[in-house]
Amino acid sequence: MPIENKVGKLSDITKIIKDGDKVAIGGSWLGGHPMAIIREIIRSKIKDLTAITVVGSIDIDLLIGAGCLKRLMFSFVSMEAFGLAPNFRRAIEKEGLPYDEITGLAVIIGLEAGGRNVPFLPYRGPFGSDLVKYRPEFYKNIKCPFTGEELIAAAAIVPDVAIIHAVRADKTGNIQMEGTTGTDIEMMRAAKKRIVSVEEVVPSEEIWKHPEKTKVPKFQVDMVIEAPLGAHPTSCAPHYVFDAWHIMKYMEYAASAETFKKYVQDYVMKPEWEYLEAIGGMRQASILRRLAREVKFL
Amino acid sequence: MKQYAKDYTVGELMCVTLAKEIEDGDVVVLGSFTPLAYASYILAKITHAPNSCLLAYAAVDFRPFQLSFIRAESSATRGSALMWTMLEDLNSVHLKGRGDVEAISSIQADQYGNINLSVVGEYDRPKLRGPGGAGAPEVIKMHRKMIGYFPGHSKMTFVPKVDVITGTRYLIGAQERIKSGYRPGPIRYITNLCVMTKEERDKPFRIDFLHPGVKAEDVVSNTGFPLEVPSSIPETEKPTEEQVRLLREEVDPYGTLNFDFKPGKERLGYLKEMLNKELQAIGYA
Incomplete structure (x- = not known):
C-alpha cells in the first residue's frame, strides 16, 4: 500500500466543509487562527455555518461580515486593544444574529466531553451566572451521584469540522505546534472532520526528529493544507506576531458595513498569494517574524 | 528610606x-x-x-x-x-x-460581586454587545482573590445591579468559601480613584485607600451603590522612584x-x- 497523502489545496476545503456545518475554529485572541482557511470559506461562498470559538477575534468578525454565519457559539469575541469586533457588534445589535454565549471553561470542557464521546462533563461551574439560565441546552445543574455536591454539567460539543493552523505537518497528517495551542487539540479530538493549515509540509523524517512537538496525531486529521503565513493577520507564535498594522486597516474598513464590503473585495476575493502581496509581501512578513524573534528578558 | x-x-x-x-x-x-x-x-x-x-x-x-x-x-x-x-x-x-x-476588568460591576461583560441593556435587545467574558466569569469565583481593575471609576461602571450577570464571585465570606472547597480571599477593586474591598456577602464595599488628591466624596459620588466610608482613610502608597524607573526603562x-x-x-x-x-x-x- 502506498503511504497516504492528506495534502490538499485551499480550494479542496469544500470537499469537507458544507453549507450549514458546525465549524470549530482554532486559535485564541489575536493568535493562531486559521485565517487562510477562513478566507477560502468566504471565497468558496460556503454559508449558514455555525461557528464555535472559545476566544475569537478577526476570524469570527470576518466570517460574520462576509455573511457566512447563521449562528455563533463563543465565550469571547474582541479585537482586544483595537476595540470591540465591529461586524460582531453590528450583526448582534442591529441584525439579530442568533448566538450562544457560553463561559470559556464550559466551551473547553464541552469540547473535552465531545472528544471523550460522553454527553456532558461535570465541574464546579458558573453558579449564579445568567448565562446558565439563558442557555439550558448547554448547562444543567446536577448532583454528584456519590457525594450529593451541586455541580454544573457542560454539554458535549461535537463540531462537524474543526479548522486549525499549525507550524508544520507531514503529508500523513502528524501536526506539530510550537506556540499557543489554545483549544486546538481539544477541537481536533471532538470534531467529526478536521482540516489543518500549516506553515510548511515536511518529510516525516523531520517530524520524527522532534516527536515532543507533535500535538495532533494523523488519525485525527483529514486534510493538510500548506499555507505559509496562513494565520495572518493573527500570530503564529513564536514564529510571527500578529500584524497590528493590518488590523488597524481592517478596523477602518469594518467601521461600516458598506466599507467592509470593500475589504472583502480588496483582500479576500483574490488568490491567497495576492492577499500576501496586498498586506505588504515579504517585507511585512520579515518584520512580523523579526518582532517575534527579538524579545527581551529582564 | x-x-x-x-x-x-x-x-x-x-x-x-x-x-x-x-x-x-x-x-x-x-x-x-x-x-x-x-x-x-x-x-x-x-x-x-x-x-x-x-x-x-x-x-x-x-x-x-x-x-x-x-x-x-x-x-x-x-x-x-x-x-x-x-x-x-x-x-x-x-x-x-x-x-x-x-486580574479582570468589566463593562459593569455591582455591589454583589457580579460582573457584566455581555450586554448593556436587555440581553435579547442589547444597546451594546460586549466581548463576552472568556475565562473571567468563572475565574473570579475559583481563584483565591478576585481582583478587578477599572481605569474609569464612574456610575456607568459601578452600577447597583449589573444588566446581565456574566459571572459572579458567588461565594464571598471566608466561611462559605472554605465550606465549598475554595480558598478564602477578598474582592478588591483597584480604580483610578481608590482601592475598595468587599469581604462578606452582607457587607458593602469599603474604601480602603484613596489615591493622592482624591476625596471620599469623589468616590461616593461616582459609585452607583452604597459604600462603607471609614472615618479616616489612608492615602494609597505612591509609586517609588525606583518603581517608576523600572516601569519606564x-x-x-x-x-x-x-x-x-x-x-x-x-x-x-x-x-x-x-x-x-x-x-x-x-x-x-
Missing part, C-alpha cells in the same frame, strides 16, 4: 498598587492582553515576588520580559518553562483551586500600560506611536 516619585501617571499608580496584590509564590494568570495587568505582574516578579509563577497564553512560569504591544505572546512563549493547552491550564490551576490572582518602555487611560480619540494615535517605536527598536522605519 523609600523615595516616592513626584512624577507618575495614574496608570503607573494603579499598576504598582495591583503589583502589591501579588505575593511571593503566587500562581498568577493572564487572560486577554491587558497591558496594565502584564506590567503589574512582571514588576512584582522582578521586585518582591521572584517566586511567583506567571501564566499567559500557553506559557507557564515564563521569564519576566520587556513588555511591548505586539510581542507579549512570543515573549511569554520563548521564555516559558512549560507549554500547556487551555485544558491542561484549567485542570491544573482553575478547577483545582490553585490560582491566586487573575525596563518593564514597559513603550508605555503600553498607559494605553487604557487615553481618551477614545487619542488612542489610535498613541497606538501608532508605540508601534513605530517597536519598529525602530528592530531597525525598521
